[in-house]
Amino acid sequence: DAGxxxxxxxxxxxxGQQVTLRxxxxxxxxxxSWYQQVLGQGPQxxxxxxxxxERGRGNFPDRFSARQFPNYSSELxxxxxxxGDSALYLCASSRPPHSLTDTQYxxxxxxxxxx
Amino acid sequence: xxxxTQLDSQVPVFEEAPVELRCNYSSSVSVYxxxxxxxxxxGLQLLLKYLSGSTxxxxxxxxxxxxxxxxxxxxxxKPSVHISDTAEYFCALTGDQFYFxxxxxxxxxx
Numbered sequence: 651d652a653g654x655x656x657x658x659x660x661x662x663x664x665x666g667q668q669v670t671l672r673x674x675x676x677x678x679x680x681x682x683s684w685y686q687q688v689l690g691q692g693p694q695x696x697x698x699x700x701x702x703x704e705r706g707r708g709n710f711p712d713r714f715s716a717r718q719f720p721n722y723s724s725e726l727x728x729x730x731x732x733x734g735d736s737a738l739y740l741c742a743s744s745r746p747p748h749s750l751t752d753t754q755y756x757x758x759x760x761x762x763x764x765x
Numbered sequence: 766x767x768x769x770t771q772l773d774s775q776v777p778v779f780e781e782a783p784v785e786l787r788c789n790y791s792s793s794v795s796v797y798x799x800x801x802x803x804x805x806x807x808g809l810q811l812l813l814k815y816l817s818g819s820t821x822x823x824x825x826x827x828x829x830x831x832x833x834x835x836x837x838x839x840x841x842x843k844p845s846v847h848i849s850d851t852a853e854y855f856c857a858l859t860g861d862q863f864y865f866x867x868x869x870x871x872x873x874x875x
């Protein structure tokens with residue numbers, strides 16, 4: 651089976667712009683989580699979606715939003731980009747039933763650079 | 766509040782030597798603990814996880830970790846490392862959400 655896929659691989663934007671990142675979970679997985687990994691740091695939790703509903707939100711401003719589609723793929727949107735938003739954005743999926751103990755399967759990430 | 770602290774940012778070790786990567790956690794409630802590995806230019810991959818039961822957890826690639834509730838630690842160990850173990854290792858826990866440590870860069874020296 652294919653793993654978690656993310657697009658695009660790399661992205662360059664300027665301050666103030668908006669960006670949309672996309673994630674396709676492993677087939678059969680219904681939960682998708684998003685993380686931000688700043689260079690030299692561990693991933694920080696942004697959102698978790700399960701069955702198209704937001705099930706968790708990390709400490710990120712309202713400029714960050716996400717949604718999950720009926721096919722369980724997901725988009726992460728970031729508005730009014732700041733230089734500090736430059737990071738690797740990771741998507742992870744997990745199989746049902748939704749549980750905090752689920753193993754998460756990570757995609758390779760989208761590298762966002764804000765100039 | 767919950768948090769994870771990885772005590773060493775970089776660990777160099779010679780090939781075939783043992784290694785221990787240290788992780789301490791803080792939580793006022795029961796937690797589940799994980800170790801993930803990130804190879805260069807690859808996504809994170811689960812090494813092992815502790816949910817309950819035996820405090821010694823065995824994972825993939827010969828790694829194991831011991832949950833110590835009194836010490837609030839979950840250190841990762843391998844008795845003999847290989848060049849291919851060179852990677853970034855992250856300790857993590859779930860509470861109200863998922864928390865990752867800042868990572869330990871393991872470099873295996875030939």
